[in-house]
Amino acid sequence: MNRLAALLLCTILAGPAAATPELRATGDLGVIVERATGSVLIVDQSDHAAIGRIEGLGDLSHASLVFSPDERFAYVFGRDGGLTKIDILTRTIVRRVVQAGNSIGGAISDDGRLVAVANYEPGGIKVFDADTLELITDIPAGGKALGLEDAPGRRFVFSVWDTDETRIVDLSGAEPKVTTFENIGHQPYDALVTDDGRTYIAGLFGEDGLSAIDLWADPPEARRILPGYGRGAEEMPVYKMPHLEGWAKAGDQIVLPAVHHHEVLWIDARSLTETGRTETHGQPVFAMARPGGRQVWVNFAHPLNDTVQVIDSMTHRIVGEMTPGPAVLHMEFTARGTEAWVSVRDANKVVIYDTNTLQPIGEIAAESPSGIFFTARAHRLGL
């Protein structure tokens, strides 16, 4: 039924998208990646409704996106190196470039003028003019670039899987200024910047621990945190790499999915030392703090990926568990945390939860949905 319903929906939506779009604000809109069909669904949070679809975005099997400061345009980073600028008001593609052979996400500078993409092939990052998508600068690296985040002062930070490096790229002057940190830890696989733009944390696949840089320090230095956090425990297979980017700050703690272990790690945001662990249902993929940080929602890797757990950030105890359906890929909170939207890929739907009651309060049909991105991201640092 769902494929048919989705096709029907698609046909219905094709009309409005082509006609003159209605006057509407953009603060409560969102973009849902439909990973199998190279399309995105535009949604209205307030109405719990899809309002349009944009197709032709290439390979979205591992896609993410960022928003322009006015919350009108989204920049979609496809797995195939495609960078597409879409207009969520008119539901059209504004520009599209295929800028690399294989890419893994991107970021937008704090002033909204530059969009950067992290590439696996060739390695390094490319920086584009957010308006025109013209190439501004190319920062090569000796391997796969990943964990690319924005930092205050027109800077980007990324890490390199093959060379164990993190680089800060400062684009505030006439020429890019690149600072390289070597030996940050073996095989960084993803990273985050805290919501204050201060701390860059890279997860490590090749060793037990993480790497952190205080971006406010002068000069900043990379240091190991939580060394040997999995020591003594049997390593479990990793069916899906955890993701670090997201709302990882919960009060004065940072919460992170462990690798090789079915637990999330709690870190004091100031000292970056461990404050606790929570055993979870499976290998966590995303651990995302509800805005304000009172609870953290966690989803899991295959084959335990039908479940979401909710953890109290004060007690570190699991206070809720839901089974939205097969293949829960992503979660997104409304800006002030009253709802969580959960994509259930193999049920072709997004389920909407009330974050206070943990009850479902709505759903939206979507074709193999993965990432959900609300426009409020435009106003946040480190996404």
Place this chain on the structure above:
Amino acid sequence: MNRLAALLLCTILAGPAAATPELRATGDLGVIVERATGSVLIVDQSDHAAIGRIEGLGDLSHASLVFSPDERFAYVFGRDGGLTKIDILTRTIVRRVVQAGNSIGGAISDDGRLVAVANYEPGGIKVFDADTLELITDIPAGGKALGLEDAPGRRFVFSVWDTDETRIVDLSGAEPKVTTFENIGHQPYDALVTDDGRTYIAGLFGEDGLSAIDLWADPPEARRILPGYGRGAEEMPVYKMPHLEGWAKAGDQIVLPAVHHHEVLWIDARSLTETGRTETHGQPVFAMARPGGRQVWVNFAHPLNDTVQVIDSMTHRIVGEMTPGPAVLHMEFTARGTEAWVSVRDANKVVIYDTNTLQPIGEIAAESPSGIFFTARAHRLGL
């Protein structure tokens, strides 16, 4: 020249406001209160430009406003008890009620459904349907209500000047549930909720210190913090009461203007104990953290109100001082902190600063501007 220019601008703007408004996103818009003329100017942050004006809002001599979750509507709280819902896309008044004789600000619930107003005369708060402005409930109090803030879970918190009380109003159920804290301290005059929605802090005019409530605690309790912070120092006259609401969180500290003293106080956000003080140019009015919290900008009461100082939140040292002009009344940062907009009442303009260089990069003519409010506020807790 400025009055003439403003009138001309007003005439020019009257046209577009009346015609069919253009399609535009709302994430980079803002509303500037023009206190003397009962009007507000709608501005586009990206273009550094005014795009319209809305008139007929009553007495805006001490006005503030909040935004709907979609960033289309603003609810303007006038000093005369007027509550006006304006549409910033069409630049029109949607609805207006005069709901009290004298009011002092308001808040919007985390789900965007309820708008609450704090009233001096009669005391207490009134809660309205955000869509229709119909009265939902009336919470009386034994005196002037103030320091009204939203808290997660459809709650509002406010204090009462005359009775030394703070009240939490929980509107998540069928009936309002009010929790009253007595003897929180003498003469609370304003309050804030931290950006995580966790801590409510009320400033006290009648005694040396502040009152804090941890809203995550079960049950929450009011306690004094920083008792006797001005002890031993001569009290200076207060020409204008400091304002507490705003971005007061700077990293893991909260920054507050002292009363009767020319200094700002730094508090550890976890322990709520003092971590330092900074002597300032005058009696601080607003101490606002740049998003991310790296610096804090401060403006001052008459007669030293032509100046803004910038303080480093790590060292507590003043790192910048500007004189935008006569009567600097308010400051607002763009969402990711790259610009600060400063209203200079007696120069009839808003000056825009680059927050990295501290240099002016633009200005906008406005008639006696006071509060500046950017739509990103719609996505934040405790404003």
